[in-house]
Amino acid sequence: MSTSVSRPRTRKSPQQRSAEIHDAALAIGREQGLSALTLRAVAARAGVASGLVAHYAESMDDLVVRTFRELVASELDEVKTEVTTRATPAARLAQMITTVLDSEHNDITLVWVDAWSLGRGSAALADAIEEQMAAWQSFIAAIIRDGRDAGVFTTDDAQAVGWQILAMIDGIAAHALTRATDAAPFAARLAAACETLVGAAPGAIVEQLDA
Amino acid sequence: MSTSVSRPRTRKSPQQRSAEIHDAALAIGREQGLSALTLRAVAARAGVASGLVAHYAESMDDLVVRTFRELVASELDEVKTEVTTRATPAARLAQMITTVLDSEHNDITLVWVDAWSLGRGSAALADAIEEQMAAWQSFIAAIIRDGRDAGVFTTDDAQAVGWQILAMIDGIAAHALTRATDAAPFAARLAAACETLVGAAPGAIVEQLDA
DNA sequence: CGCTCTATTGATCGCGCGATCAATAGATGA
DNA sequence: TCATCTATTGATCGCGCGATCAATAGAGCG
Numbered sequence: 001m002s003t004s005v006s007r008p009r010t011r012k013s014p015q016q017r018s019a020e021i022h023d024a025a026l027a028i029g030r031e032q033g034l035s036a037l038t039l040r041a042v043a044a045r046a047g048v049a050s051g052l053v054a055h056y057a058e059s060m061d062d063l064v065v066r067t068f069r070e071l072v073a074s075e076l077d078e079v080k081t082e083v084t085t086r087a088t089p090a091a092r093l094a095q096m097i098t099t100v101l102d103s104e105h106n107d108i109t110l111v112w113v114d115a116w117s118l119g120r121g122s123a124a125l126a127d128a129i130e131e132q133m134a135a136w137q138s139f140i141a142a143i144i145r146d147g148r149d150a151g152v153f154t155t156d157d158a159q160a161v162g163w164q165i166l167a168m169i170d171g172i173a174a175h176a177l178t179r180a181t182d183a184a185p186f187a188a189r190l191a192a193a194c195e196t197l198v199g200a201a202p203g204a205i206v207e208q209l210d211a
Numbered sequence: 212m213s214t215s216v217s218r219p220r221t222r223k224s225p226q227q228r229s230a231e232i233h234d235a236a237l238a239i240g241r242e243q244g245l246s247a248l249t250l251r252a253v254a255a256r257a258g259v260a261s262g263l264v265a266h267y268a269e270s271m272d273d274l275v276v277r278t279f280r281e282l283v284a285s286e287l288d289e290v291k292t293e294v295t296t297r298a299t300p301a302a303r304l305a306q307m308i309t310t311v312l313d314s315e316h317n318d319i320t321l322v323w324v325d326a327w328s329l330g331r332g333s334a335a336l337a338d339a340i341e342e343q344m345a346a347w348q349s350f351i352a353a354i355i356r357d358g359r360d361a362g363v364f365t366t367d368d369a370q371a372v373g374w375q376i377l378a379m380i381d382g383i384a385a386h387a388l389t390r391a392t393d394a395a396p397f398a399a400r401l402a403a404a405c406e407t408l409v410g411a412a413p414g415a416i417v418e419q420l421d422a
Numbered sequence: 423c424g425c426t427c428t429a430t431t432g433a434t435c436g437c438g439c440g441a442t443c444a445a446t447a448g449a450t451g452a
Numbered sequence: 453t454c455a456t457c458t459a460t461t462g463a464t465c466g467c468g469c470g471a472t473c474a475a476t477a478g479a480g481c482g
């Protein structure tokens with residue numbers, strides 16, 4: 001039979017091959033969610049035999065966890081970069097809201113939604129989820145504390161308000177993903193709700209939204 | 212070999228057997244989420260051969276969708292019953308918040324989270340999700356319209372605010388499930404945020420929380 | 423009592439999954 | 453040029469999934 005010639009082998013350094021497989025996993029995770037991260041799918045994406053993926057990954061569970069961590073942590077980094085361009089705590093919250101509710105963030109929301117579901121079957125993934133959620137929470141809480149120190153926010157529980165705002169953001173993002181709608185129209189109302197939660201003057205955050 | 216005697220057959224009316232299988236699916240869905248709803252798991256729970264489940268269900272996809280619809284719709288019914296005991300729109304919103312953030316609602320949140328993830332691979336499930344989300348949204352929006360008609364709420368977009376409040380609730384519930392924490396402490400702040408969104412006087416909803 | 427009808431069983435198929443491993447090919451250095 | 457080393461392949465295993473179906477057992481009727 002003339003079917004399926006053997007794939008020509010390309011020998012690369014372990015570091016480079018490992019990086020390629022890593023990148024393939026990132027691409028699949030971002031485009032199709034964590035539930036699409038299978039041994040064979042990653043192998044196909046990297047243009048490599050399935051055994052090679054297994055060789056470079058400790059286990060698929062481990063690869064999923066690493067991919068989740070990297071996707072989510074790098075998104076938080078991007079948001080931080082975006083946010084620190086703004087001068088005041090109110091403007092930083094406004095910037096965070098618009099950035100995170102942008103339609104380009106649907107893909108990362110898909111990662112989160114899959115993680116919430118898969119995390120119930122993987123202790124390692126559950127740990128990574130808690131860790132990354134905590135990173136987001138402390139980022140938000142730090143902005144709130146800045147605002148309180150500057151006298152523009154009055155809440156006395158930045159920690160709890162941070163968790164609450166994060167939960168609201170995640171809910172809105174999950175809805176936008178599920179209903180295939182744009183989350184941006186929710187930004188103004190979310191900003192108003194945040195003003196209430198952090199104890200800012202009405203309009204303090206809303207007015208910073210499109211600046 | 213003396214292993215595994217054949218299961219004694221119990222012959223029941225198609226309606227009764229169908230109901231038993233249906234109930235087994237509901238129980239598994241509620242306890243372990245939609246992702247645990249497999250042909251064999253439902254059969255084991257119902258104490259029945261796997262083939263019988265396949266015989267009474269059009270397909271597993273269909274059984275998952277039906278189970279999702281029933282679990283979620285009956286929860287909405289319960290919440291409605293609970294909420295209509297309260298006289299004013301503000302009290303009804305407060306009641307909805309406390310009911311839905313109760314720790315007993317973690318199981319239904321698990322159903323939702325699995326649905327969001329699985330819905331991306333099943334058009335039928337995606338339809339059911341949209342439909343049930345819309346049912347929740349119109350329930351909330353109706354309360355908001357009542358409040359506006361009564362002159363206690365001032366928002367001019369009950370539809371959008373309904374979606375927004377629902378999204379916030381779902382986010383908080385998903386966080387509580389994922390982080391294995393109690394959602395109840397979020398109730399007061401969520402109520403305050405809702406006052407802002409619907410345009411109620413400060414405290415109007417918060418003060419109704421534990422009444 | 424015996425016959426018919428049908429609810430029920432469990433073996434079976436094909437598939438995709440993660441994981442394993444003997445065989446192999448290509449780069450590298452002597 | 454040739455031997456060595458190791459990165460890479462793809463077949464293979466065991467598992468659980470949804471689905472299918474011939475065989476069967478039990479209830480109910482004449």
